[in-house]
Amino acid sequence: MTDFSNQAAEATERMRQLFPATPLQRNDHLSNVYDADIWLKREDLSPVRSYKLRGAFNAMGKQADKDVFVCASAGNHAQGVAYVCRHLQKKGVIFMPVTTPEQKIRKTRLFGGDWVQVQLVGDYFDDTLRASQAYCKDVGGHFLSPFDDPDVIEGQATVTYEMLEQLGRAPDVFVVPVGGGGLSSSARLLLSARAPETEIFYVEPTGGKSLAAAVQAGAPVALAQVDTFVDGAAVAQIGVNTFAALKGIDADHVLDIPEDRICTTILDMLNTEGIVLEPAGALALDALKDIKDKIKGKTVVCVSSGGNFDFERLPEVKERAQRYAGVKKYFILRLPQRPGALKDFLGLLGPDDDIARFEYLKKSARNFGTVLLGIETSKPENFALLSERLESAGMSIRDITGDEAMGDLII
Numbered sequence: 001m002t003d004f005s006n007q008a009a010e011a012t013e014r015m016r017q018l019f020p021a022t023p024l025q026r027n028d029h030l031s032n033v034y035d036a037d038i039w040l041k042r043e044d045l046s047p048v049r050s051y052k053l054r055g056a057f058n059a060m061g062k063q064a065d066k067d068v069f070v071c072a073s074a075g076n077h078a079q080g081v082a083y084v085c086r087h088l089q090k091k092g093v094i095f096m097p098v099t100t101p102e103q104k105i106r107k108t109r110l111f112g113g114d115w116v117q118v119q120l121v122g123d124y125f126d127d128t129l130r131a132s133q134a135y136c137k138d139v140g141g142h143f144l145s146p147f148d149d150p151d152v153i154e155g156q157a158t159v160t161y162e163m164l165e166q167l168g169r170a171p172d173v174f175v176v177p178v179g180g181g182g183l184s185s186s187a188r189l190l191l192s193a194r195a196p197e198t199e200i201f202y203v204e205p206t207g208g209k210s211l212a213a214a215v216q217a218g219a220p221v222a223l224a225q226v227d228t229f230v231d232g233a234a235v236a237q238i239g240v241n242t243f244a245a246l247k248g249i250d251a252d253h254v255l256d257i258p259e260d261r262i263c264t265t266i267l268d269m270l271n272t273e274g275i276v277l278e279p280a281g282a283l284a285l286d287a288l289k290d291i292k293d294k295i296k297g298k299t300v301v302c303v304s305s306g307g308n309f310d311f312e313r314l315p316e317v318k319e320r321a322q323r324y325a326g327v328k329k330y331f332i333l334r335l336p337q338r339p340g341a342l343k344d345f346l347g348l349l350g351p352d353d354d355i356a357r358f359e360y361l362k363k364s365a366r367n368f369g370t371v372l373l374g375i376e377t378s379k380p381e382n383f384a385l386l387s388e389r390l391e392s393a394g395m396s397i398r399d400i401t402g403d404e405a406m407g408d409l410i411i
Contacts, residue, residue, distance in 0.1 A: 002193040008157035008186070011058050012165075015158050018057050018087055019047050022159075024166040024301070029272055030285065034292050037299040039171070041163050044281050044307030048111060050232070051159050051305055052146070053080030055182055058155025059144055060084050067091060068141035072132035074100045074125065075231055076306055077146040082112030092116040093141070095132035097125055103310055147180030148239030157186035163301055170195030172298035173291070177283035177305050178204040178211045178254075179233035181242025189245050202249065203287040205230035205279070206256045210238040215251050219243070229259045229320075232280025232306050255287050260324035262286050263317045266309075279317075281306040323401060326380030328356065333371040334396040348389045352378040373397075 015021075023042045030038040043051040056077070060069055071081045072095040085092035092112055096105060098120045109118055121131040136143045145152060164170065174191060178184045184202050191198050204211055207227020214220045214237075222237040238246075262279050265286040269275040277285070284302035288295065322328035335341055349355070357374030377383065383399075390397050 005193040008161045012158040036295045048079045049307040050076035052076040055152030055155035056080040059151035066142040070136035070141045071144040072129040085115045147182030160187045171301040173300040175284040175302045185242040185245035208234040230279040260320040263321035278309045329401040331373040332398045333373045
């Protein structure tokens with residue numbers, strides 16, 4: 001074995017001091033859908049419902065002389081660090097943006113107990129990060145990067161090492177989500193040494209394609225804009241150390257998934273399998289749709305990287321999934337300002353058309369009123385039929401579902 005493979009083996013052995021190996025489970029539902037042998041590495045079943053505590057534990061264990069550990073995070077990394085601080089009985093100071101949801105703050109404090117102090121600083125993460133690094137320097141602590149640290153990468157490699165041990169053989173295909181690159185770089189380093197025949201697909205959200213940008217440029221580059229919906233993988237720039245391990249991968253093996261489509265997989269796994277996944281945790285599973293022709297009859301392992309899903313987001317997830325499936329749309333409707341016009345409009349709806357929103361935006365016009373209209377239906381083609389009926393009745397309608405500028409203002 002290579003040095004990295006030996007290090008991953010040792011890190012995996014040390015990890016058992018913290019928690020047992022997460023399950024590797026064959027998923028009959030996905031196996032039947034894709035006519036393949038689909039397995040899930042269930043990192044959503046770790047003590048903090050993500051793999052992030054692995055890198056934190058490995059990195060902190062190698063800094064035994066440090067009394068204070070500092071990190072900046074609003075999510076899984078914070079919870080992983082907090083859990084490990086309590087286990088090692090080390091002081092942790094975790095900086096989080098002021099805008100962090102209260103649920104995540106509570107969980108971080110719960111995992112860390114008396115060993116962790118949470119500091120709420122800054123409206124944006126960049127401000128939080130700067131404050132945490134300045135504090136760390138002042139107190140002589142050790143700063144824990146969420147991904148761009150060789151010890152963190154080594155710790156994340158225990159996911160892949162466990163998978164190989166549990167499966168008992170190398171999978172034909174390994175599908176891994178990508179954010180900052182800690183998990184994906186560790187997978188490539190380990191599989192290159194122990195299972196070079198395994199094909200790896202790297203999956204990132206469309207609104208945060210930091211790996212694809214780095215592959216194209218040949219070096220990490222900062223994205224001008226990032227969609228934060230997939231918060232566990234929405235990273236503006238992939239790590240320097242992580243990309244050093246990923247450099248040279250085939251661009252065809254870097255996949256990006258639209259945020260709305262990820263929501264269809266979140267709902268499918270929740271409703272069909274009872275598995276709760278956060279958006280980043282569903283990335284690898286959703287990517288199977290894009291490689292279905294390449295995996296038939298093969299053994300495929302997907303990393304379900306996290307299950308820290310706030311159920312207050314469920315209405316948004318459902319809405320995004322409906323919009324992606326084409327069964328929910330928003331329109332601007334010009335409705336005649338006369339008695340009976342609303343009744344006429346309602347009579348034009350099909351049997352499967354349901355009004356999800358009806359809001360006058362402009363009531364002062366004498367002849368026509370402007371209405372924000374949300375419609376849910378059973379089949380996408382129903383919208384074309386509805387549009388034809390409305391236009392025939394002289395009611396002007398404009399689809400604004402995909403208009404981001406308009407949507408941000410009024411939807």
